Amino acid sequence: MRKPVLTIFYQFNPWHSTIGGIQTVITNFIKYAPDEFEVRLVGTSNDTTQPNGKWQAAELAGRELQFMPLFTLQNDNFRHLFPTTLKYTAALLGRCFASDFMHFHRLEPSLAALHWSGNKTLFIHNDIQKQMQSQEDANAILWRRFPQAYYQLESFLVKQFNQILSCNSESVELYQQRYPTIADRVAFIKNTVDSQIFCPLSLEEQQEKKVALTQKLELPANTQFILFAGRLHPQKDPLLLVRAISALTDLNVHLLIAGDGELAADVRHEIEQLGLSRRVTMLGSVVQNELTKLHQLANVFVLSSAYEGLPLVVLEALACGKPVVTTDCGEISKLLPASCGVICQERTPVAVADALRQVLRHAENYPIEACVRAADPYSASAVVGAVYRDMWHHWEQQKLGSNVQNCFTSFT
Structure with missing residues (x-):
């Protein structure tokens, strides 16, 4: 068959x-x-x-x-x-x-x-x-x-x-x-x-990877990393994010931008104009296993989009046990509980900066376990498996109908 x-x-x-x-x-x-x-x-x-x-x-x-x-x-x-x-x-x-x-x-x-x-x-x-x-x-x-x-x-x-x-x-x-x-x-x-790929590290492993990155980038040991991952496109509004980092003058933070796109030159220009060259690193397009490592070592993931469906990068961050700061877009308000991050009600640099400050200063309020639990219902194996089961049921019903028709034709 x-x-x-x-x-x-x-x-x-x-x-x-x-x-x-x-x-x-x-x-x-x-x-x-x-x-x-x-x-x-x-x-x-x-x-x-x-x-x-x-x-x-x-x-x-x-x-x-x-x-x-x-x-x-x-x-x-x-x-x-x-x-x-x-x-x-x-x-x-x-x-x-x-x-x-x-x-x-x-x-x-x-x-x-x-x-x-x-x-x-x-x-x-x-x-x-x-x-x-x-x-x-x-x-x-x-x-x-x-x-x-x-x-x-x-x-x-x-x-x-x-x-x-x-x-x-x-x-x-x-x-x-x-x-x-x-x-x-x-x-x-x-x-x-995909929870087989995106999963949390032990605290010791996280610290080890963070130390390696701070040394590579020649940053202080107590640097807190903020991660953005996505296409540098107007939908994602990376310029809003860069301006928010400029407002975080009271914290030792470093923004990692994993992505590329048509706004890359504008983002670089904004970084230079705001004097953020030592506080932002543009990594370009990053392959999946490297992105996983970045999620695992970051202190917080940030999304500054104007609109979304249900952004996968948020699920990936949560599955790695990391809190999320995001603008209010798409399904995020239905996904993100207060124990897993902050949803900005205004799309302004100050609002994003305030939310990042809240999460970074009070990391104990956003435990790894809560973040992983929020991502669990979106496991690829479960969601995709359910779609294929529906397809298989349709296939079986279609075959049954075809067999009945063939029997009827043979009888007549």
Whole structure:
């Protein structure tokens, strides 16, 4: 008996991944896929070693899969003149990747799939309404300049999906209200954190790694590290964070910025203008195992976003036992208890600085155990496993219906 086939569509190469939570979610869906499924990924290449337009056997996180890159994409941490999502959509047009199950992580590529047969799921990763209405850099997202065109495209495409899963409850409500005829297909899904990778160290190990980093950066031994990780993009508003660090003149803190993107030059300029060169280190894009180490040694993780769905980096920090200071965005207010950090009610440098000061001065109020406990319900193995169980149930029901039909046909 053949295995059901899941094909995942997204514009990335998991072996040379760019910065972003979507990439992590997809990697978790591949890593924790049951053996009963055949998994395929239609993505991009970043060099000539993987020929474009051809299926190739591959392995990711110990899981076998079939991979097809559509085109070569270099450094998608920066916006291109022609948006990558539209380039990826154009590359899909005219092809057929119909499968038993298909997962889309952007709306636009599903334009190519309108006539493909199979069970289709759309994953929503942001608060769509706030994303479209945000005042941060009108050019940050192309559709913000043409909102009516986006909503018309959305209304044309969403009805093809058997499921629409969002990690943001406001987006769930928005889709249910906007498309009442398919409201029962729209549901909330937890974002995922791989607790096999992101986990706390012992206090001795933390101290050892912190000492090594302070020595490497030639900082005082009592330095407290603040970690930011993410794309340097208007959505994440890293400039707000840098200005907050400037307001923390009463603490011996050092900000680690793990990430890259179009605002990198602006962030460097702001650091120089504010005289923070000895208090901020820009690490550039960081691979996952290095990011894990940074989470484990940091005193606090900080997020300064204008909007989010449910940011994975917050789950990763909590899973490593670290408190979080964040702006009020996405699902964070439903996720973060008072014992695990502070949610800033204002998006200002002073508000962020005050929250960081509170957490750093009173670390005893944010115990490791509470942080890990808050992340536990988002374990990738549990969340992804539940999705695959639903898919398998659908597959079994479909087979049962097909067998009944075949029996009826033979009888008649």
